[in-house]
Amino acid sequence: MRVLLVGWPSFVHGEATAGDVLALEAVRRQLTEAGLPCDIAWSPVFRPGALTLEQARPERYTHLVFACGPLRGEQVEGLHRRYARCRRVAVGVSVIDPADPAAAGFHAVIPRDAPGEPARCDLAASVETPEVPVVGVVLARRQREYGARGRHERVEEELTGWLGERECARLPLETRLDPRDWRLAATAAELESAVRRLDLVVTTRMHGLVLALKNRVPALAVDPVAGGAKVTAQARAWSWPAVLTPPEHAQGPRLLDPAELERWWRWCLSGEGAVRVRACPEPVSLTADLMDALDFERTR
Secondary structure, eight states: OOEEEEOGGGSTTSOOOHHHHHHHHHHHHHHHHTTOOEEEOOOTTTSTTSOOTTTSOGGGOSEEEEESSBOOSHHHHHHHHHTTTSEEEEEEEEOSOTTSHHHHTSSEEEEEEOTTSOOOOOGGGGOOOOOOOEEEEEOOOOOGGGGGGBOHHHHHHHHHHHHTTSSSEEEEEOOOOOTTOTTSOSSHHHHHHHHTTOSEEEESSHHHHHHHHHTTOOEEEEOOBTTOOHHHHHHHHTTOOOEEOOOSSOSSSOSSOHHHHHHHHHHHHSHHHHHHHHTOOOOOOOHHHHHHHHOHHHHO
């Protein structure tokens, strides 16, 4: 006996949601605990290098189990034709129409929801996952005032490429406020309430750095201007060390050193980074300087 475990993340033109992947893992664990050998087929788009449906030859398997998602469409129907010799079971699925060939082709269906049947809890709920850092990402678009010194596009490409390889929950944030767009904060309080709940902010924007440190959240800052500009200046003002600045003249194909990014990433998420951010100085009031500059006595 050998089971091939599949779902919508197995199809090249499918979709891999967190729920789909967790459901596949839930079934894999149950089969393994029962002593049944199984393989999972993945889309090469989602999991390059893993076993694919094309590589999973039907003659190797006695059973096919389809987990999660709706039973509909040509791709699901194609499983019945390709794995016709296998006993085919669907579990934790939505059955919209029991007569649909995609659903009717299974020897047995254990639905999470189906017409006339009681609903079952989704399989994804049965798998515990480890906690990972929650990282807010605040990026600056091109700033024309810096002219030829601007490295915004290259810095963003290198930084986000590196960040995509870190195990963390990435939360894109935008400092621009707009009460007309539900995806953006309408007030500074809304944005800062999100920042306070983060473990780390990764940013190329000055106010990404400032709002993180103000709310005692470590920040890994990258100045997008060659030689440094306002991001670097603010890091100095706050005595914050975790800032990278691209050189005026790049010596190689990269502006950012991945080893340096990794070093500051670990530092920010360590106890040392947490202690340092808590010790950040409070912003100095400029009231006296402002009053002197306004010089009301002279303008009376």
